[in-house]
Amino acid sequence: MRKRKSKSGELVFQVINYAFFALFTLTCVFPFYYLFINTISSNDLSSAGYVTFFPKEIHFDNYMNVLQIDGLAHAAYVSIYRTVAGTLLTVGASAFLGYLFTKQEMWLRKVWYRLIIITMYFSAGLIPWYITMNNLGLTNNYLAYILPTIIAPFNIILVKTFIEALPPSLEESAALDGAGYTRVFVSIIVPLITPILATITIFSAVSQWNSFIDTAFLMTDTKYYTLQFLLWRYLNESTSLAALIRNSTDMAASLQHMQTPTSVRMTVTMIVMLPILIVYPFFQRFFVKGILIGAVKG
Numbered sequence: 001m002r003k004r005k006s007k008s009g010e011l012v013f014q015v016i017n018y019a020f021f022a023l024f025t026l027t028c029v030f031p032f033y034y035l036f037i038n039t040i041s042s043n044d045l046s047s048a049g050y051v052t053f054f055p056k057e058i059h060f061d062n063y064m065n066v067l068q069i070d071g072l073a074h075a076a077y078v079s080i081y082r083t084v085a086g087t088l089l090t091v092g093a094s095a096f097l098g099y100l101f102t103k104q105e106m107w108l109r110k111v112w113y114r115l116i117i118i119t120m121y122f123s124a125g126l127i128p129w130y131i132t133m134n135n136l137g138l139t140n141n142y143l144a145y146i147l148p149t150i151i152a153p154f155n156i157i158l159v160k161t162f163i164e165a166l167p168p169s170l171e172e173s174a175a176l177d178g179a180g181y182t183r184v185f186v187s188i189i190v191p192l193i194t195p196i197l198a199t200i201t202i203f204s205a206v207s208q209w210n211s212f213i214d215t216a217f218l219m220t221d222t223k224y225y226t227l228q229f230l231l232w233r234y235l236n237e238s239t240s241l242a243a244l245i246r247n248s249t250d251m252a253a254s255l256q257h258m259q260t261p262t263s264v265r266m267t268v269t270m271i272v273m274l275p276i277l278i279v280y281p282f283f284q285r286f287f288v289k290g291i292l293i294g295a296v297k298g
Contacts, residue, residue, distance in 0.1 A: 035270055037055040075227045085145075090152050094158075094159050097151070098163060099163055099181075102160055120153045154203075158196055159200070163193060170188055227271075
């Protein structure tokens with residue numbers, strides 16, 4: 001009798017559990033789905049709010065027209081460049097510094113570690129940041145996207161904690177064979193910390209791809225504009241941009257294909273989000289393992 005009650009209670013729990021997570025997943029996915037169906041539906045119906053759950057009068061002219069916006073292709077190149085270069089340097093620096101901070105023999109190890117960690121809690125503010133960047137010549141300069149992000153304290157903490165959970169005997173045996181710090185790091189440590197490196201790669205790539213504030217304050221030359229910055233501008237100027245696209249396309253186009261501020265906002269947003277949505281699943285299998293092992297020592 002008790003076993004039957006236990007099984008029925010477990011079944012109820014499983015049903016509620018799966019229902020909750022299914023609802024939670026739907027809640028997370030629906031905004032992206034809603035955005036997409038509005039970009040491929042009739043523009044006049046979308047603007048009027050008639051597209052909610054299913055696309056209506058499907059067409060793909062929005063993507064064709066928006067991709068022809070002047071400067072969008074170059075902005076995509078800048079975003080890809082800063083994401084790839086910035087992520088590689090951030091991950092490399094985080095991995096090496098995280099490894100160094102596990103070495104007791106490092107000169108003033110605790111002092112350097114605390115100086116890096118303290119930057120997570122204190123900031124000079126926007127104006128001192130801008131003055132510093134300007135004095136360093138990092139306005140209208142691609143390096144402004146990369147140099148300030150190389151040292152990431154949170155990533156260093158994750159890597160350091162992950163390495164401390166590895167068996168010390170691995171490094172000791174390599175040291176007995178004459179391997180130095182660099183050799184141990186490259187040949188032993190890096191292959192073992194792949195999960196946490198994939199995790200901080202996701203963090204860094206998403207942060208780089210989504211950043212636009214640095215562009216807004218530091219870049220006045222259009223050749224340094226990123227996709228996210230253009231998205232921010234287009235969201236504020238969608239009415240005039242829609243008129244510009246309508247004037248540059250065939251005036252004989254049907255009403256449902258004519259660009260509206262809503263169609264421009266949603267289409268540009270979808271284009272900007274798509275690359276990071278494609279890349280994320282490739283690293284997602286490392287994500288949970290990296291966070292769990294990197295967050296708890298031992």
